[in-house]
Amino acid sequence: MLAVLLVVLGVGYALYRVVTRGGLSSRDPALRELRVAYAQGELSEDEFKQRKDVLEEANQ
Numbered sequence: 001m002l003a004v005l006l007v008v009l010g011v012g013y014a015l016y017r018v019v020t021r022g023g024l025s026s027r028d029p030a031l032r033e034l035r036v037a038y039a040q041g042e043l044s045e046d047e048f049k050q051r052k053d054v055l056e057e058a059n060q
Contacts, residue, residue, distance in 0.1 A: 031055050 034055065038048040 028055065028059060 031052065034043070034048065034051055037043050038045075043051070
């Protein structure tokens with residue numbers, strides 16, 4: 001019974017991680033700052049995308 005509970009909890013946690021993963025980018029402070037700068041109009045859309053791609057490549 002305990003083993004089944006542990007498996008269910010493990011699968012639930014794995015699904016939670018996949019759903020909330022948006023994941024790495026939501027916890028990366030540099031990406032968060034980049035989004036703020038874009039939202040405040042400090043970056044163009046193209047510049048935002050280029051910088052975002054660089055940051056995501058560095059985190060892989």
